[in-house]
Amino acid sequence: MRTPDDRIAELMAAALAGELTASEAAEWEALRRRRPDVEDEFRELAALSGRLREGDVTWIPPRDADALGDRILRAVDAEAVSRATVGTAPATPARGPRRWIAPLVAAACLAAGVAIGVSWPDPAVTTPSGPPGTLGAIEPVDLNGVPDGVGIEADLVAHTWGTETVVEATGLDVGATYEVVLIDESGVEYSAGAMLGSEVPIECRLNAAVMRTEAVRLEVRSEDRSILAQADLPEA
Incomplete structure (x- = not known):
């Protein structure tokens, strides 16, 4: 679903x-x-775009898409065979940063009139x-x-204007409302917003008007205000 960050990126x-x-x-x-x-x-990004305009950047012809697809399939098959041989299970992928800076760096390059090859550094490393x-x-x-049957993961992002909560959830009751709340050490509650349960996995970004340095607890609440999930936050 679209988020405020999508509009910012556009x-x-x-x-x-x-x-x-x-x-x-x-x-x-x-x-x-x-x-x-x-x-x-x-x-x-504007400074990056300017440097790209002034630099000696040349076009990198894209590789044939079909050939790339064949190489990927061969690599996946080889990996499957290798794991079956040694009897190991695939590792769980690490959760990566979910910021909108990466596509915007690409936009800066396109604004400068250049193409990006596979050797371009991953902009996410600047997070x-x-x-x-x-x-x-x-x-x-x-x-x-x-609860059993429900999956909820959350990340916090500190900003100068408050605290962002990135939530991924599955198994919530379809159409039910769930609220995310941050609480400071004096017990004052700050609503970060709400989300609706869905049949498909949810990923949403919610914002609360409290600094991360002041927040000490996070709660996800059901419609009856019962606590569905909670976490005591480390001191910032």
């Missing part, structure tokens, strides 16, 4: 390419004034890292009390 890509309409330009300027973090990322409370860093949350 506006930023159009701004980098110089293709904003009059109404989009007004929306973009208001967003930049309201969101210092967006303004900072736009300046970085900040650090202890809880580090601005922009992905902080996994260990939720307790999740």
